[in-house]
Amino acid sequence: MTINITPNAAPLGHEIRGADLRNLDETTFAAIDAAYRKFGVVVVRDQKLTPDEQIAFSSRFGPLERFALDRFNKKDHPEIFIVSNLLEAGKPIGMEDAGRYWHSDMWYTTAPPRGSHLYALEVPHADNGEPLGDTYFASTAYAYRTLPDDVKRKIEDLEALFSLRKYVAHVGHTEERAKNNVYLKEIVDAQQAIIDREIVHKLVRIHPITGEKCLYVVQGVIREILGLPQDESDSLIEFLTQHIIRPEAVYRHRWRAGDLVMWDNYSAVHRATGDFALPQRRLMHRTTLAAPLTVAA
Ligand code: OGA
Numbered sequence: 429m430t431i432n433i434t435p436n437a438a439p440l441g442h443e444i445r446g447a448d449l450r451n452l453d454e455t456t457f458a459a460i461d462a463a464y465r466k467f468g469v470v471v472v473r474d475q476k477l478t479p480d481e482q483i484a485f486s487s488r489f490g491p492l493e494r495f496a497l498d499r500f501n502k503k504d505h506p507e508i509f510i511v512s513n514l515l516e517a518g519k520p521i522g523m524e525d526a527g528r529y530w531h532s533d534m535w536y537t538t539a540p541p542r543g544s545h546l547y548a549l550e551v552p553h554a555d556n557g558e559p560l561g562d563t564y565f566a567s568t569a570y571a572y573r574t575l576p577d578d579v580k581r582k583i584e585d586l587e588a589l590f591s592l593r594k595y596v597a598h599v600g601h602t603e604e605r606a607k608n609n610v611y612l613k614e615i616v617d618a619q620q621a622i623i624d625r626e627i628v629h630k631l632v633r634i635h636p637i638t639g640e641k642c643l644y645v646v647q648g649v650i651r652e653i654l655g656l657p658q659d660e661s662d663s664l665i666e667f668l669t670q671h672i673i674r675p676e677a678v679y680r681h682r683w684r685a686g687d688l689v690m691w692d693n694y695s696a697v698h699r700a701t702g703d704f705a706l707p708q709r710r711l712m713h714r715t716t717l718a719a720p721l722t723v724a725a
Pocket residue numbers: 511526527533544546561562563698699700701714
């Protein structure tokens with residue numbers, strides 16, 4: 429199979445055409461895997477994948493992980509997490525809002541996943557035909573590389589406290605929004621169970637596969653950098669966040685049905701948009717790669 433890998437103007441978000449992910453020989457798979465490691469976000473266009481086929485493709489990278497709220501996993505294929513605004517018998521079939529803030533997936537766990545593969549079955553459109561529900565990506569590896577040396581030195585060994593309580597208060601599914609929405613209430617309840625969980629991550633994360641240094645910052649959820657006064661901590665986090673999401677460093681993915689977008693959960697952060705609503709339909713299937721057990725030398 430001859431595939432075409434096209435670089436992007438942004439430091440991530442390479443596009444692959446000519447691939448059939450149902451049917452990849454070892455050499456072609458290795459080329460996709462290499463692009464994924466190197467570029468952090470890879471868009472594979474024009475796929476036609478059943479749940480089994482998506483699971484089989486994603487499993488070639490290693491073991492999969494199930495999304496924590498089983499309610500949103502596909503009944504007959506729990507390895508697939510449904511990201512969707514569709515209703516069945518009045519109930520949401522998936523999670524509509526999978527993160528409208530700059531984040532990496534499952535930052536509230538000690539061993540966040542290696543990456544996610546999101547496959548678009550239905551993409552909402554505006555009346556003029558433009559796609560809605562774009563996803564934005566930014567490279568945390570590029571962000572680290574392009575920091576001034578004095579900032580690199582300063583943050584080298586710093587640790588940050590990630591707080592679910594802060595997330596719920598500022599960017600999450602608040603009680604207020606949950607009032608009229610049964611399924612948001614489920615999310616809020618699940619969050620309440622772990623709301624006091626506070627996770628410490630190093631601000632500079634060594635990528636366990638590539639060995640690259642990546643910034644580990646999630647928008648609006650870091651309560652403090654350990655050992656720094658609060659105001660200094662807040663301004664450093666704000667500086668790093670803005671540095672990661674500089675417009676020239678951001679790739680905006682405009683979805684087409686049949687896209688499979690693979691993101692590296694360490695070298696990239698991403699953000700969803702909520703600019704669509706029924707009857708505009710969005711249906712995506714996500715497979716999630718578990719954290720690797722081995723660490724890069
Ligand atoms: C996710 C996610 C973005 C989107 O599935 O983890 O953040 O646009 N999705 O749905």
